[in-house]
Amino acid sequence: MGGDFGPHCVVPASLACLAENPLLRLALVGQAPLLEKILSRHSGVDRSRLHIVHASQVIGMQERPSQALRGKPDASMRVALEMVRDGRARACVSAGNTGALMALSRYVLKTLPGVDRPAMMAALPTRTGSCYLLDLGANVDCGAEHLYQFAVMGSVAAEALGVRRPRVALLNVGAEDIKGNQQVKLAASLLREARAINFIGYIEGDGLYRGEADVVVCDGFVGNILLKSSEGLAEMVAERIRGLFERSLPARLVGLLALPLLRSLRQELRPAAHNGASFLGLQGIVIKSHGGAAEEGFQSAIRRASAEIRENLPQRLHGRLEDLLL
Amino acid sequence: MGGDFGPHCVVPASLACLAENPLLRLALVGQAPLLEKILSRHSGVDRSRLHIVHASQVIGMQERPSQALRGKPDASMRVALEMVRDGRARACVSAGNTGALMALSRYVLKTLPGVDRPAMMAALPTRTGSCYLLDLGANVDCGAEHLYQFAVMGSVAAEALGVRRPRVALLNVGAEDIKGNQQVKLAASLLREARAINFIGYIEGDGLYRGEADVVVCDGFVGNILLKSSEGLAEMVAERIRGLFERSLPARLVGLLALPLLRSLRQELRPAAHNGASFLGLQGIVIKSHGGAAEEGFQSAIRRASAEIRENLPQRLHGRLEDLLL
Known part of the structure; x- marks a missing residue:
């Protein structure tokens, strides 16, 4: 309903x-x-x-x-x-x-x-395929222990859904050890101990879209902001592309030819596909x-x-x- | 250097x-x-x-x-x-x-x-123009008082840089009062008291790109993730567009015609412009x-x-x- x-x-x-x-x-x-x-x-x-x-x-x-x-x-x-x-x-x-x-x-x-x-997990499109992101908003305040649990759950789920030995990363503001807040640093040290998890360390926002990990872990506040801002940006780009092909008569003609292609792109990137x-x-x-x-x-x-x-x-x-x- | x-x-x-x-x-x-x-x-x-x-x-x-x-x-x-x-x-x-x-x-x-x-502030492109986002990573752990200070500084700076009566919003996981973590809720109540600030309430990640605010405030962890993931997504879209026009001979021909237009789009959306x-x-x-x-x-x-x-x-x-x- x-x-x-x-x-x-x-x-x-x-x-x-x-x-x-x-x-x-x-x-x-x-x-x-x-x-x-x-x-x-x-x-x-x-x-x-x-x-x-x-x-x-x-x-x-x-x-x-x-x-x-x-x-x-x-x-x-x-x-x-x-x-x-x-x-x-x-x-x-x-x-x-x-x-x-x-x-x-x-x-x-x-x-x-x-x-x-429990955590919310969804797949996002990346340059090389897709990546699972969690948590997406179920838990806005998370301790290190929760991030650790999300990483474990995400890894097991990704494997069940077909990813072999998923690369698990923690979302952070830099790749170096000294970067990040307390929860993230502590979660990283817990994950380094967990041999059964293929933990590859920290990942930044751009690394996610470059396809550097199969499972990306963050608290629900950050995950929700990342997901929704990405949706907003994708919508904005789609709108700009439409606008681009309406600027002049030559642009309109090119647009008629290019639109089927661009439509398929939008389809790939739209959250609907994922x-x-x-x-x-x-x-x-x-x-x-x-x-x-x-x-x-x-x-x-x-x-x-x-x-x-x-x-x-x-x-x-x-x-x-x-x-x-x- | x-x-x-x-x-x-x-x-x-x-x-x-x-x-x-x-x-x-x-x-x-x-x-x-x-x-x-x-x-x-x-x-x-x-x-x-x-x-x-x-x-x-x-x-x-x-x-x-x-x-x-x-x-x-x-x-x-x-x-x-x-x-x-x-x-x-x-x-x-x-x-x-x-x-x-x-x-x-x-x-x-x-x-x-x-x-x-101090906070780091930059302009992001939106559907209706641009919006200032802060903090972008100088402060990964922020209390409500810091978010409040960022909002005040962002508002004054946006006004100085030419925005009349800037609409100031707090980045959150929902628009309703009950949403968000403790810092964000407390910062919102501080901002509601500050009459000199045109505080319009919470904004979500997609609202930012829809141009719903002139100044968007968040802690440096969230701001950095938003900025970098947006950069990564924009790069990915640019790459997909290039790929799109290489799929077949007809696509290549359309691409030759469309690429100048798409290049100008990339220019608009690339962080370089901002x-x-x-x-x-x-x-x-x-x-x-x-x-x-x-x-x-x-x-x-x-x-x-x-x-x-x-x-x-x-x-x-x-x-x-x-x-x-x-």
Whole structure:
């Protein structure tokens, strides 16, 4: 029910994913009459793999997590998470209120043993492919111990998602040992001891986009600022490119020829292509889709959930974390 | 003597600035034989407005600020700052070691009354023009009081540099009151009390690039990460655009037509166009040029210094800070 477009985006994205993956089964959790109405506009829906679970309440995008926790037992988000807890679903994907989703996920699913705080992780495009960044905003104040846990979780998750011996780096304001704040320095010394992690040291903001690491770790304040400023810059560049080809008649003509190419670039760089942030460290799979993501972005989030189910990510994390954290 | 290209970049940039501004006089501080040698390659140099000040030592780009402070009394950076302190120069521009430049600036020039810590401020391009961001890395651990001081200094500086009633915002992970860490929340409440500042509240990373504020305030850790990740992303986009037009023969042909346009875009977005970070809060003008900046970037830094001299920025800051801080 959440996100900027609600079920108007989620329903068509779900149908597209069902069409591309014959093993997928989806439950749409939310206000049944609305969901049925939107579904009725589509023909040929295979209802054997798609069912609707009614939930009477909706958590608003501006609602405080504490309100969402206490006041709405029948919120769609909560009902979906309870389905994961009870084994009636393997993963929950939501475009709703991030803070509420995290609070409810912790409350309903609980964290894995040894994990103090779950983290949000997403993939960013880099020069050489992509890199996983965490935390993206679930934890705005982090100690060294939390950064260490994020690094461990990010490394295990990246490996499960196909990266061999992921290079793990701590985001910092310089590459030298003396740079950084206390938390980062202490986290680095913890990571240097952890032999099972391929810790490559500090990375700067530009190194991330140069593809120097597979997993980049920072606190949620920094990660959120990095992610959103990158989105803003990418949007600005896209707008400037459009403007560039409108400056003069010759520019317009070149623009007509170049636009299909530039459109494909925008596609590559847009967050939509990488949409879907994993909540790591929970006893279950939860994927947060960007609130502003359209149909294609939500499909990416569902695919991310499928990949984590296939790799049994929480189980793998559980096993590795026992060695590394406890 | 500093930066990736040393005097090989600084000398031609200086000559270009002297040619464009007949009121400018420059002193090149560093190893005189090397500087003379590079100068001798250029013809028609007006030595009445350009003189060389010999300094025998150089601070390395990786040297610790504490070493630079203690061990090198005749470092070019230090000699240049002493010229500003003694009134023999109105501003110091350097492409050298940032930490050393900041430490020496504080030691040689001292801070303005009421300022605990100087801050680094630079302009970033936005959708609607540009915005000033501070701190960029001088202070990796900041309390609310420091953020408040940065906001005051940024506001006064932006006004002096031509922005009418600058909109000042605090960088945060959300626009709502409940978002953020303790320092940011406390700084916001201090700024709401300061009537002389046009404080517009929190801003997110994407809002910065949408041009929602004229001055954006954050701690040096966050500011540095934002700046460098933006540089990295801009470089990556430029590279992808080049790659895009090499994919096929038709793409190459379109590329030949589009490249002049795209080059101008790159120019607009490249940090070089906005190069030159001001050290605010000192009893003198110090501009840090990006270590990787080439000739054109260093020219921007010299121009920034000229503008601050014209506006008598430290004096203006001094007057306003007395009202706002003391």
